[in-house]
Amino acid sequence: MSAPLLEVRGLGKRFSRNGRPVAALNGVSLNVAHCETLALVGPSGSGKSTLGHAILRLIEPDSGGISFEGQDLLALSGGRLRAARARLQMVFQDPQAAFNPRATVAGVIDDPLRIHGIGSRGERPGLIRKLLERVGLSPDLGERAVHEISGGQRQRVAIARAIATRPSLVVLDEAVSALDVSVRGDILTLLADLQREENIAYLFISHDLGVVRAVAHRVAIMDAGRVVEMGEARQVIADPQSATGKALVAAVPRLRCGISTENA
């Protein structure tokens, strides 16, 4: 095996709530390989979002290490960290909240291109149109305000923004949870296509074991700031070993009946 794309070692993060320290991450270790989808599941408050945010350097962990594409991510700061962000992206849960209320579709996709110097000022409108087509949207949508388009379209715009700089890892924090069931399937298909064609790995944070089973190669189960179980997706969901895993599977009755979903 070659070196993993992302390696998280013993990550710890405490928050203080009402003066009492809460360990949101308590020694989390995991790897994500190139082009792999690792699903992160666990009960609410188990620290999934905190881990995602720490990997994106949106919060600073107290202890542990993160290496990404062979470099020590926690050692980067300032301009070097901003440059490294081109390879490491995120799609947020609520596509409404994740965009500036004044933004236009073309504007939000232009941001990463402009910041990372992809294309000249004259070339970028063409790149934006290509990216919109890439995520299954009409290139003419660019002129519209982000708040004018539908939730599903907005999440496609968020994906276009995330893949604009050709990242090797995208963290999806409940990226399909806020969407209608009908739209959700389309977005999952799009994500699978992008993974195949652009060699993107996903850290797929989700509550929905049905979705996880359909899209993930491997699953990590978190509880109270620790990874309590990790393994091949179908295997973990079919026969969870940890108490947390058993509880999660038991909470989704249809999975025990063995409804099979295509593995993307």
Add this chain to the structure above:
Amino acid sequence: MTIIHRFLKTPEGLAGALLLAAFVLVALAAPFFFPRDPLSIAGPALLRPFQDWSLPLGTDRLGRDVLAGIFHGARTSLAVSLAAAAASIAVGAIVGTLAGFGGGWTDEVLMRITDAFQTVPGFLLALAFVSVVGPSLGVVVAAIALSAWTGPARIARAEVLSIRERDYVASARVAGMHPLEIAFREVLPNALPPVLALASVIVAQAILVEAALSFLGLGDPNRVTWGGMIAEGRTVLRSAPFLSIVPGIALVLTVLGVYLAGEGAVETAAKRRSLA
């Protein structure tokens, strides 16, 4: 425009809009109706109002046209108050954004400076500043802005503190945006509406402070101001009270107009929010 329509439907908004419109028209029309220097002598001294229809509001101690003074004084008030409001909102918004978004010691230092400016009474600060630097229109504007920027700074900071936790700010960081660009392009524009709501209060305050400075002889000596006219009239208050009363009425009506328009705007915004 339905917003303007709704604004004019509130009684405060309508009254304020009418008074303000009159004020602005008078200020803009001054050079057309009274092309002569309003500080030059136009007729006999201390002519009472409504005696000579070429000088409808009479003349002052030196024979200067009072109506021309009112018109040109409106110009000074308008210019000073708008410039002071714009300057204090710009400075306040920038300081508040840097403090709220920067956090840590940036926030600490900027807010202590804001505190320091806020503890000194605004008028004293303006008075001291003009006395030291010398009276001119620009200095008066700066003097007023010097005390008025703290309100916008506090409101901008509070707003920025809530906005900086939003997902779209995290999203801008993920995109690799420079913190200063995030602060001024993503955060500041969304923090502005409540700051702009302060504009009417600052404009009204600025008109009064400018008048008070002029009254004390610290206005720009080359311009007619209402405060200066009131001060001039004071020396002949018994024999010709109209010389102080006329610019006094202009001052009161204008400030009232600004306040009412501000109230109307707040009312309209509140109604819109409750409808939404």
